[in-house]
Amino acid sequence: MGRVKSAALYRRASKVMVGGVSSPVRAFKSVGGTPLFFTKGKGAHVWDEDGNRYTDYVCSWGALIHGHAQPSVVRGVERRTRKGSSFGAPSREEVTLAELICRSVSSIEKIRFVNSGTEATMSALRLARGFTKRAKVVKFEGCYHGHADPFLTKAGSGMATLDLPASAGVTSGEIADSVTLPFNDAGAVESEFKKEGDEIAAAIVEPVAGNMGVVPPAKGFLDALRRACSDSGSLLIFDEVITGFRVGMGGAQALYGIKPDITTLGKIIGGGFPVGAYGGRKDIMSLVSPEGPVYQAGTLSGNPVAMAAGIATLRLLNVKTYGRLERTSRDLEEGLVSVAGRIGPPLVVNRVGSMVGVFFSSRPVTNFKDAKEADTKAYGRFFWGMLKGGIYLPPSAFETLFVSSAHTSADIAMTVNLAAVSMRRQS
Numbered sequence: 001m002g003r004v005k006s007a008a009l010y011r012r013a014s015k016v017m018v019g020g021v022s023s024p025v026r027a028f029k030s031v032g033g034t035p036l037f038f039t040k041g042k043g044a045h046v047w048d049e050d051g052n053r054y055t056d057y058v059c060s061w062g063a064l065i066h067g068h069a070q071p072s073v074v075r076g077v078e079r080r081t082r083k084g085s086s087f088g089a090p091s092r093e094e095v096t097l098a099e100l101i102c103r104s105v106s107s108i109e110k111i112r113f114v115n116s117g118t119e120a121t122m123s124a125l126r127l128a129r130g131f132t133k134r135a136k137v138v139k140f141e142g143c144y145h146g147h148a149d150p151f152l153t154k155a156g157s158g159m160a161t162l163d164l165p166a167s168a169g170v171t172s173g174e175i176a177d178s179v180t181l182p183f184n185d186a187g188a189v190e191s192e193f194k195k196e197g198d199e200i201a202a203a204i205v206e207p208v209a210g211n212m213g214v215v216p217p218a219k220g221f222l223d224a225l226r227r228a229c230s231d232s233g234s235l236l237i238f239d240e241v242i243t244g245f246r247v248g249m250g251g252a253q254a255l256y257g258i259k260p261d262i263t264t265l266g267k268i269i270g271g272g273f274p275v276g277a278y279g280g281r282k283d284i285m286s287l288v289s290p291e292g293p294v295y296q297a298g299t300l301s302g303n304p305v306a307m308a309a310g311i312a313t314l315r316l317l318n319v320k321t322y323g324r325l326e327r328t329s330r331d332l333e334e335g336l337v338s339v340a341g342r343i344g345p346p347l348v349v350n351r352v353g354s355m356v357g358v359f360f361s362s363r364p365v366t367n368f369k370d371a372k373e374a375d376t377k378a379y380g381r382f383f384w385g386m387l388k389g390g391i392y393l394p395p396s397a398f399e400t401l402f403v404s405s406a407h408t409s410a411d412i413a414m415t416v417n418l419a420a421v422s423m424r425r426q427s
């Protein structure tokens with residue numbers, strides 16, 4: 001399969017765009033080679049500039065739970081766009097999407113729409129600080145909450161991919177109030193809150209970590225965090241930008257039965273368009289401007305086209321969809337584990353619903369340290385083996401494979417077969 005047109009575009013892009021890309025992970029730095037430029041997507045498949053077709057397990061980093069160009073989503077977007085795409089004023093679509101979300105996620109009584117997950121998390125933290133009148137934030141190694149300054153220490157996603165412990169340009173003052181603890185370590189949570197609980201505005205966590213590969217919460221970890229926050233008067237923020245509507249209608253909080261004070265959302269609620277949101281208890285949300293003194297605003301916030309895509313996406317989700325996602329994703333997990341068992345490379349597959357994490361490791365991966373100790377070079381070889389066979393995986397070991405409702409059993413079987421070929425070549 002040739003990739004000459006993608007390579008030529010990348011050369012052009014590199015002259016005028018930083019790193020030739022609009023976001024670092026997609027630059028292929030950790031897997032080597034140069035990125036693909038895509039022209040088309042339909043269902044579970046994408047096509048690159050050279051006309052190669054791939055089964056897609058990135059799915060716009062999880063945003064496309066129904067796959068590409070889902071007809072109802074396209075119709076909703078077309079209909080909305082024909083009548084105007086942005087007003088910088090309220091529209092009916094925002095209300096509908098807000099109602100759909102508040103009905104599905106029980107901890108969200110009121111919501112504010114923004115344009116990205118980064119905006120959602122940075123606004124949620126400002127809100128928590130405004131509410132508690134405290135400064136400190138507890139976060140976890142390997143979790144990624146977007147690129148706002150207080151979150152850029154020991155973070156996952158691109159920071160892990162590029163092996164950056166911190167970001168230049170973030171002053172020590174900006175992270176002075178950030179406390180980073182090991183993920184899944186309830187003991188560390190308890191002792192941190194014991195030490196300075198009355199200074200902690202919030203703890204923020206991806207309830208299922210999806211930016212260091214996939215790392216599910218250990219039994220009791222989220223409960224310990226909830227308890228510590230409640231006992232100290234700190235707020236618990238669940239960053240459900242990835243898990244929201246992905247692991248179930250009610251998100252990870254419904255799956256694990258933990259009620260956060262604030263939830264951040266993104267990806268799926270925008271159906272492939274730029275969106276983010278934060279929401280939670282009424283008494284907390286009422287502090288956000290214009291109801292309260294915590295300022296936050298945006299011209300394209302609640303953009304009607306993104307809202308229309310989100311509405312169409314959420315309306316297609318039901319028990320059947322999640323049942324199907326569970327079956328195909330389980331087949332993928334079991335297929336990969338059995339292939340690795342036969343062929344040899346030590347492989348750990350962590351999965352929660354349709355989030356699948358692949359680690360070339362001989363021991364369980366339960367935190368960032370384990371994820372970093374997995375063989376990322378082996379992942380890079382696997383990535384290329386799969387790409388050559390027509391499977392597009394995340395171009396970094398520190399990301400999640402997403403299965404969409406458009407992936408069929410045949411897609412999964414083909415992926416598993418190809419994994420066998422790729423692993424055999426590697427061994």
Ligand code: HOZ
Nearest residue numbers: 023024025026061157211
């Ligand atoms: N940070 C996102 C992945 N977890 C997006 C990466 C990209 O688009 O390059």
